[in-house]
Amino acid sequence: MIGNIFDLLVVNPMTNILLLLYGLLGQSFVLSIVVLTLLIRLITLPLTFKQQVSAAKMAAMQPRIKEIQEKYKNEPAKVQSELRRIGFSPLSGCLPLVIQFPVLIGLYQAIVRTLSLTPLSLLELGRYVYDFLPNLSQLVPINGTFLGFINLGSTNHTASFYAIPILVVVTTWLSSKVMQAPSADPTTAQTNQMMTMTMPLMIGFFSLSTPIGLGMYWIASNMIGVLQYYVTKPRMDAIKAQYAVEHSAAGVSAAKAVVDAAKPVAAPPRAKVKAKSTGRINQSASRKDKEK
Amino acid sequence: MKLLQKLGQPVSIVALGVVTATLLAACGGGGETPPSSFPGLTVADGAAYLASNQHVHKFNPATGKELWRYPAIGQTFPSGEVHGPFAGEPLRFKDWVIVGGTIGSNGIPDARLYAFDDKAGTAAWTWSVPGTTEQERREFADGVVTDGKLIFAANGNGTLYALDPASMEGSTPKLVWQFTTGNKLWSRPLVLDGRVYQSSLDHKLYALDAATGKEIWNYQAGASIASTPVIADGVLYFGAFDGYFHAVDAASGVEKWKSPVDAWVWTRATLVGKTVYFGDTKGRFYALNTADGSRRYTSTLGGSIHAQPLLDKQSLYVVSTDTFVYVLPQDGSGEVVAQRLSDSGYLRRLTAAPAVYEGALLLPLFDGDVKLTAIRLENRIKVFDLLLATATPVPAAP
Numbered sequence: 001m002i003g004n005i006f007d008l009l010v011v012n013p014m015t016n017i018l019l020l021l022y023g024l025l026g027q028s029f030v031l032s033i034v035v036l037t038l039l040i041r042l043i044t045l046p047l048t049f050k051q052q053v054s055a056a057k058m059a060a061m062q063p064r065i066k067e068i069q070e071k072y073k074n075e076p077a078k079v080q081s082e083l084r085r086i087g088f089s090p091l092s093g094c095l096p097l098v099i100q101f102p103v104l105i106g107l108y109q110a111i112v113r114t115l116s117l118t119p120l121s122l123l124e125l126g127r128y129v130y131d132f133l134p135n136l137s138q139l140v141p142i143n144g145t146f147l148g149f150i151n152l153g154s155t156n157h158t159a160s161f162y163a164i165p166i167l168v169v170v171t172t173w174l175s176s177k178v179m180q181a182p183s184a185d186p187t188t189a190q191t192n193q194m195m196t197m198t199m200p201l202m203i204g205f206f207s208l209s210t211p212i213g214l215g216m217y218w219i220a221s222n223m224i225g226v227l228q229y230y231v232t233k234p235r236m237d238a239i240k241a242q243y244a245v246e247h248s249a250a251g252v253s254a255a256k257a258v259v260d261a262a263k264p265v266a267a268p269p270r271a272k273v274k275a276k277s278t279g280r281i282n283q284s285a286s287r288k289d290k291e292k
Numbered sequence: 293m294k295l296l297q298k299l300g301q302p303v304s305i306v307a308l309g310v311v312t313a314t315l316l317a318a319c320g321g322g323g324e325t326p327p328s329s330f331p332g333l334t335v336a337d338g339a340a341y342l343a344s345n346q347h348v349h350k351f352n353p354a355t356g357k358e359l360w361r362y363p364a365i366g367q368t369f370p371s372g373e374v375h376g377p378f379a380g381e382p383l384r385f386k387d388w389v390i391v392g393g394t395i396g397s398n399g400i401p402d403a404r405l406y407a408f409d410d411k412a413g414t415a416a417w418t419w420s421v422p423g424t425t426e427q428e429r430r431e432f433a434d435g436v437v438t439d440g441k442l443i444f445a446a447n448g449n450g451t452l453y454a455l456d457p458a459s460m461e462g463s464t465p466k467l468v469w470q471f472t473t474g475n476k477l478w479s480r481p482l483v484l485d486g487r488v489y490q491s492s493l494d495h496k497l498y499a500l501d502a503a504t505g506k507e508i509w510n511y512q513a514g515a516s517i518a519s520t521p522v523i524a525d526g527v528l529y530f531g532a533f534d535g536y537f538h539a540v541d542a543a544s545g546v547e548k549w550k551s552p553v554d555a556w557v558w559t560r561a562t563l564v565g566k567t568v569y570f571g572d573t574k575g576r577f578y579a580l581n582t583a584d585g586s587r588r589y590t591s592t593l594g595g596s597i598h599a600q601p602l603l604d605k606q607s608l609y610v611v612s613t614d615t616f617v618y619v620l621p622q623d624g625s626g627e628v629v630a631q632r633l634s635d636s637g638y639l640r641r642l643t644a645a646p647a648v649y650e651g652a653l654l655l656p657l658f659d660g661d662v663k664l665t666a667i668r669l670e671n672r673i674k675v676f677d678l679l680l681a682t683a684t685p686v687p688a689a690p
Contacts, residue, residue, distance in 0.1 A: 118328035118395050119433045119478050122518070123613070123643070126533070126556040126573030127596050137515045137533045137556065141476060141493055151426055155399045211399065
């Protein structure tokens with residue numbers, strides 16, 4: 001039942017969009033994967049941005065959190081209530097990722113389904129092609145080769161000299177390296193460093209047993225992620241600066257106030273952000289003066 | 293708590309990727325590797341042959357007693373050598389049972405034809421698709437056919453091969469001719485009166501000279517053709533992925549009529565008198581007049597219909613991937629309500645054509661360890677299961 005709903009709402013639309021793109025983009029399946037990945041990244045940009053803002057907020061709170069944990073180290077309940085009071089919510093960073101999770105799974109299934117590597121998968125594809133989109137059936141089976149010799153449906157990487165798994169490892173490493181926030185906490189920094197090294201290897205290992213077309217998706221997704229990071233970096237830097245100032249200047253009350261900063265989803269131009277941030281900090285400062 | 297704090301870090305995106313990859317890798321499930329191509333069942337000379345995923349079985353169709361299987365239990369091969377999986381209806385020819393290899397769980401096909409000794413179940417000979425690359429050496433998805441002299445084998449590389457087992461070259465039959473089309477061949481050809489009719493996913497149906505492989509004509513549909521045509525009174529009937537069921541003159545390749553349908557048609561049709569029966573990939577079933585393609589009746593089943601409908605005593609038995617066997621009348625009009633042979637279904641996708649033997653329906657199952665179930669049609673009670681795990685085969689010689 002849940003599988004059917006997931007199929008109906010996520011996998012089927014993605015499958016048909018992939019086919020549509022395949023027809024529009026000169027019947028290049030790799031290009032279709034790249035464009036669909038880009039579209040999905042754009043649609044989920046608000047969630048990604050929210051997650052990044054939340055991560056920046058949590059990072060800015062670290063000194064304050066450490067302080068509370070030290071202060072109430074024998075009172076776990078008090079630690080919880082104090083963390084709640086300053087607006088600490090670790091799951092707020094996870095939620096956007098959790099929402100993106102079905103999208104990732106759906107895209108994976110759509111790629112496999114559209115590739116139709118086997119007679120069974122082609123038969124199944126026949127159930128899901130939309131009748132109202134003209135000419136999709138003419139495109140089937142899709143040309144599953146890339147550069148004339150790489151079979152996108154194959155899990156045999158020897159023909160392509162393991163280029164795809166290697167690129168998966170490199171781009172995943174690059175992506176995690178670029179997006180990793182520096183941490184003042186040595187333990188966190190060490191953990192991050194370890195994850196940056198091991199995760200790409202693990203994903204590369206998984207890509208050895210999945211079709212090459214999926215490796216292409218991982219590579220495209222990583223590269224688009226890096227690009228997206230650099231596009232949104234000015235906005236993120238402004239927000240991080242804002243949090244850092246607020247936490248050092250306004251303490252607990254400011255920490256609560258910045259929760260609102262995570263709400264805007266569209267990144268305004270850098271100049272506007274700076275002006276907005278300055279205004280907010282000034283408001284916090286004037287509030288602090290009033291309290292005094 | 294510290295872990296949760298870390299989840300707020302960007303590196304958790306990578307962690308998400310790992311979790312995703314793990315879940316996706318686990319999606320394959322346990323037990324026998326899921327099959328990639330459709331099983332095939334043949335009943336001939338009082339014996340039944342089933343090519344299903346990792347094994348080929350010969351069994352008694354009345355009792356379900358397995359006579360042999362290939363590979364036999366405990367049979368081992370040199371390191372790295374893969375035999376199977378197998379798909380399509382086995383061909384009983386001379387003293388052999390001929391079956392094609394298909395796509396393995398790693399996506400790599402076994403591009404060989406196997407001829408098993410009918411008595412012992414050992415491989416009498418194998419024939420390997422020429423070539424060295426993965427593109428050249430593809431699967432045999434739907435078995436092979438014969439005209440009594442040559443064996444015709446359609447491969448996923450887009451080439452139809454004609455082999456002569458009477459002229460062996462060393463330990464393999466001689467390749468007489470080959471004909472290459474523009475895309476995959478995932479259905480076996482129809483051979484009749486010196487001609488071979490082969491459908492291709494390149495949107496065409498080809499008529500070839502059976503002796504030479506020379507093209508006589510081709511007919512272009514609007515999309516891939518994956519069904520083997522059937523013939524009556526000089527007219528070929530077949531479905532395509534273009535939303536039409538086609539009738540084509542076998543002599544000239546000229547279209548006689550085409551009738552619109554709701555989805556792709558992969559089924560090999562069943563011809564009875566002046567009616568042609570078939571299903572589509574969205575679970576609709578059709579009975580059309582052979583004269584002009586007009587509808588006698590339609591019915592809405594479930595799942596996808598791949599296998600050829602089976603006629604037995606004025607009833608049609610149609611299997612579907614939704615695990616049900618549907619019973620339809622030979623005659624009807626308008627929209628006909630299909631009956632289910634069993635209300636609970638058979639718990640496995642059904643993609644291969646069943647057969648009837650001594651009043652029992654032999655039903656190949658697509659997934660899982662039970663490879664075939666037999667149901668007595670008069671009372672709908674199960675007669676036997678052919679089990680992968682508990683069978684007691686005669687060991688084959690290494």
